[in-house]
Amino acid sequence: MDSMIRQFYEIPGKVVALKAGEYLFREGDHAKYFYFVRSGQIFITKFAESGRVLSLRLATRGSIIGELPLYEENPVYIFNALAQSPSEVYAIEFPTLHSYLEKKPSLAINLLKIIGMHMRKQHSKFRDLVLYGKKGAIYSTLIRFANSYGREVDGGILITVPLTNQELANYSATARESLNRMLGDLRRQNVIDIRDGLIFIRDINFLKREIQCEDCGREICNIE
Amino acid sequence: MDSMIRQFYEIPGKVVALKAGEYLFREGDHAKYFYFVRSGQIFITKFAESGRVLSLRLATRGSIIGELPLYEENPVYIFNALAQSPSEVYAIEFPTLHSYLEKKPSLAINLLKIIGMHMRKQHSKFRDLVLYGKKGAIYSTLIRFANSYGREVDGGILITVPLTNQELANYSATARESLNRMLGDLRRQNVIDIRDGLIFIRDINFLKREIQCEDCGREICNIE
């Protein structure tokens, strides 16, 4: 993945630093830049009128952000990008990226590969949610976080990102209370555990089995 | 859209004719070709272990198909492609497409545009389903079919594709009975009507209002 990103560094752009809790952009903003993340973590979310928040990704080093309106006549961001921790992103203006994509086919092809991967992530998430309901959404979110931010310890996987129940619920489009109950069940079944506020997955295969995981690999099944 | 597709005709490939009910490929098949549709209509679906079917698109003239595994090391189709009516597709081998993409940046850029559009479709569908439940899924499906296959008549929109309740339910990941009840309600509210087995939408704005449609335009909000 990093090898695909390296090319983008050669394109003129600027580095933007974000504090935790700071927005890089909000949905509806005029879109001027394509970004990729150099360091830190960035929530990609969408708001509903009702006040609910839908979380889609937690972008990290190497992730691209804000690519969707790249070729639109009146480009507007459709998501919010909010720094979860202090972060640095590299910002490339759309017209600059356009001209580099035209000049360097290998760059366009790399972007195609990256976007194709995003497409597959999105599809697999859709499938999990749609076919296995909230359980599918939640288990799938846990697996994705484990793949992106998990560290193997004590025969299990510790998700190294601190997430509140509400934040996790936003990723699975679930009510906080429902998520809480499901986590409670998983805890009682010894599938997961909470360690200093972080989720520790004892038995990730249980989660995979329950949602008939197609084992699409870490390149696809992640939250980045 | 058609202008973006025209370029692909210049790439060597072959025409494949399909009868109604014939599969172009199935999920799990080794993926060798990238396709685009010349004529007819092709269902893009995915099976669940449980026997349920999830319908994703109804591809038509100008749609691309089977592009997802384009850059994979061991390419496998992840969906089924089933001709709904007699159809013709143009098939380009992946390696051939690769070399043309490398040679012609404008082709790669066009593919980027198309895939970016697919991404947005997918996101908006996800949003509808996740934020407004089955009602969101069903209303959104009706709007998409209206945008892709609707003909304006008598101050309303006639969806010119014959769809059974089961097929519509597959698009919205709903039980047939649930879909049937919802359509019944819409009929009673004079929002839709059935004309010779086709759905006639009297008041599409009702559907749009109910799911807080973001009016993303026909380029995005379709089923192709």
Added chain:
DNA sequence: TTGTTACTGTGATTATTATCACTTACACCC
């Protein structure tokens, strides 16, 4: 120490959606 705040955990209730078990309607074919 005591508020304050944000988060977690839970019971009770309601709303939504699926499932099961049918009946009805309609097209098509000998």
Added chain:
DNA sequence: GGGTGTAAGTGATAATAATCACAGTAACAA
């Protein structure tokens, strides 16, 4: 014109998930 098959429609019930209304907890500041 009766028989067959497929799809539509519907009631009853069960399963799933959201909502409301709190009680408990932990961290932190004054």
